[in-house]
Amino acid sequence: MGTERKSMFISEESKKLTAYHESGHAIVALNTDGAHPIHKATIVPRGSALGMVTQLPSQDETSISKKQLLARLDVCMGGRVAEELIFGEESITTGASNDLHTATELAHYMVSTCGMSDAIGPVYVKERPGSEMQSRIDAEVVKLLREAYDRVKQLLKKHENALHALANALLECETLSADEIKRVLNPYKEVQISEQQEELALT
Numbered sequence: 001m002g003t004e005r006k007s008m009f010i011s012e013e014s015k016k017l018t019a020y021h022e023s024g025h026a027i028v029a030l031n032t033d034g035a036h037p038i039h040k041a042t043i044v045p046r047g048s049a050l051g052m053v054t055q056l057p058s059q060d061e062t063s064i065s066k067k068q069l070l071a072r073l074d075v076c077m078g079g080r081v082a083e084e085l086i087f088g089e090e091s092i093t094t095g096a097s098n099d100l101h102t103a104t105e106l107a108h109y110m111v112s113t114c115g116m117s118d119a120i121g122p123v124y125v126k127e128r129p130g131s132e133m134q135s136r137i138d139a140e141v142v143k144l145l146r147e148a149y150d151r152v153k154q155l156l157k158k159h160e161n162a163l164h165a166l167a168n169a170l171l172e173c174e175t176l177s178a179d180e181i182k183r184v185l186n187p188y189k190e191v192q193i194s195e196q197q198e199e200l201a202l203t
Helices: 012-030 066-087 094-112 131-158 160-173 178-185 187-202
Strands: 038-042 052-055 175-177
Touching (some): 012 052, 012 094, 012 160, 012 178, 038 160, 038 178, 066 094, 131 160, 160 175
Antiparallel strands (some): 038 052, 038 175
């Protein structure tokens, strides 16, 4: 992604939008079965990106399940949906264009290469299919993307308090590790840990 661009000037409004965008990705990843574990989240610009959430697989992958691919679609949608929920439809930005490109390519791969569409069937589609088949593939790709969008919108509405908490933490700290994100999102658990530590210190 390139080196960090800490000297780059970013308006407070843009910084806030980026914080919610990246928090959207993170909240979806943390609450979607099949998603890779989060490594860290940052709103420090790097290359052409104003922020990012990095995920690392917990083990080497030799093949990927449909559940894992659907989880990737959902994580891709997290940033765009978060922008829309918090700032409104008229304020969504071009920041999600790379996410949408990745999600569209992934959905196309699932439909035309992996046979993961009931409508198309277990078929590997050649590079240049006929117009009828191409139309069917395009319709299935759009269906997968819309379903991912709907799932993510429902999920982020359910976890809106967590979305606000994580975005505010990113605005304050700029970069958060996986453990720090978990601490932000599990305050009650952290209180329990603190009490246990105090008990240990007293014994």
